[in-house]
Amino acid sequence: MTQDYEIFELGTFKFQCGLAVPDCKLAYKTFGTLNAAKDNVIVYPTWYSGQHYDNEWLIGPGMALDPEKYFIIIPNMFGNGLSSSPSNTPEPYNADRFPNVTAYDNVKAQHRLVTEKFGIEKIRMVTGWSMGALQTFHWGAMYPDMMDLIAPFCGSAKCSRHNYVFLEGVKAALRADAAWENGRYTSKPEKGLRAVGRVYAGWGLSQTFYREELDLKALGYASLEDFLIGFWEGFFLPKDANNLLTMAWTWQNGDISANELYNGDYKAALGAIKAKAYVMPGQTDLYFPPEDSQNEVANMPNAAFIPVPSIWGHFAGGPGTNPEDVKFIDDKLKELLAS
Structure with a gap:
């Protein structure tokens, strides 16, 4: 490109x-x-x-x-x-x-x-x-x-303060992956990135969005699990963990x-x-x-x-x-x- x-x-x-x-x-x-x-x-x-x-x-x-x-x-x-x-x-x-x-x-x-x-x-x-x-x-x-x-x-x-707490969950999910190596990772902390997607999934969209099943009806996913993997895990997997942590600090502060x-x-x-x-x-x-x-x-x-x-x-x-x-x-x- x-x-x-x-x-x-x-x-x-x-x-x-x-x-x-x-x-x-x-x-x-x-x-x-x-x-x-x-x-x-x-x-x-x-x-x-x-x-x-x-x-x-x-x-x-x-x-x-x-x-x-x-x-x-x-x-x-x-x-x-x-x-x-x-x-x-x-x-x-x-x-x-x-x-x-x-x-x-x-x-x-x-x-x-x-x-x-x-x-x-x-x-x-x-x-x-x-x-x-x-x-x-x-x-x-x-x-x-x-x-x-x-x-x-x-x-x-x-x-x-509430928003700050949400971001603590995002950061903890990334850091819990052993592959993260305190930010000195040599391979992508994939488990941590997938976990961030799951943490985000409950926050990025509203309760009503899920109640009305817009993940299936509007976005065309096959199931809730398909949405969590395809949309949310897929959203974060290409991103760099240290970059995400840097921007999370910017957001929290x-x-x-x-x-x-x-x-x-x-x-x-x-x-x-x-x-x-x-x-x-x-x-x-x-x-x-x-x-x-x-x-x-x-x-x-x-x-x-x-x-x-x-x-x-x-x-x-x-x-x-x-x-x-x-x-x-x-x-x-x-x-x-x-x-």
């Missing part, structure tokens, strides 16, 4: 945790053309374990993210296997020595890409699903004068106020977001329940709370799994962009 993305060289990049990785890289893909005024920009970050390919379901002619109208930048998160990650960083910062990365680190690097590579000063919209939403909130709080609009969907500005700008004052960070915001939780999302989004919106100066009416749980927000949810999100993004 030919490489369909580009690399922005960050040089030696200093992470919040105090490690500085030399020759740090940010992988990204763009769609459309930057106009002369450089004001048709949409930034669309990736999500947990996802790469830019996995964001492309929301881009297309006639959609809100229309490459004929907008210049869309998908920056890949650190740890996702394309940008600098445990799996592709040379010694000594490889594997279990890769830095603990924050969403702040990710957005700082993305800001450099946008400003240094493209000379962009104004962004029309930042949007993203799940950890993409976490980064979207960070963009709004870190660079409040830079964008007009933000649209985080099925994600949060800060990892909740997600907090738009954990930086020198806000010094832990979460409400101040939310209050600093000037962009007009559509905050769109999934109605049945078990990681990011609508109540959490209501709390965020209550502390934001220019935000609307717009739940996605779906029984697809967290997967209402992606990756393009249910056409009705795709249409709902796309319609709301069009409405926001038109405002």
Whole structure:
């Protein structure tokens, strides 16, 4: 497969945790053309374990993210296997020595890409699903004068305690495989990756999804066990265990106020977001329940709370799994962009 993305060289990049990785890289893909005024920009970050390919379901002619109208930048998160990650960083910062990365680190690097590579000063919209939403909130709080609009969907500005506990299960499943070898594995910890798929299966989709047997009726699997193996184990088996652990740390430590700008004052960070915001939780999302989004919106100066009416749980927000949810999100993004 030919490489369909580009690399922005960050040089030696200093992470919040105090490690500085030399020759740090940010992988990204763009769609459309930057106009002369450089004001048709949409930034669309990736999500947990996802790469830019996995964001492309929301881009297309006639959609809100229309490459004929907008210049869309998908920056890949650190740890996702394309940008600098445990799996592709040379010694000594490889594997279990890769830095603990924050969403702040990710957005700082993305800001450099946008400003240094493209000379962009104004962004029309930042949007993203799940950890993409976490980064979207960070963009709004870190660079409040830079964008007009933000649209985080099925994600949060800060990892909740309940969400943190779920991720402890994901991490424990990976680490319980003897082949993991404390992050120094020589062969893929397949049992651990399969176990992660099983842990995720009960969280990624709602109780109603399973009650209504949408794994069989909508996705066409032969049985529940077939779904657990074919969809969930199949989802995680190609991924690198250390990369998953790095991104899980980023997720668990997600907090738009954990930086020198806000010094832990979460409400101040939310209050600093000037962009007009559509905050769109999934109605049945078990990681990011609508109540959490209501709390965020209550502390934001220019935000609307717009739940996605779906029984697809967290997967209402992606990756393009249910056409009705795709249409709902796309319609709301069009409405926001038109405002």
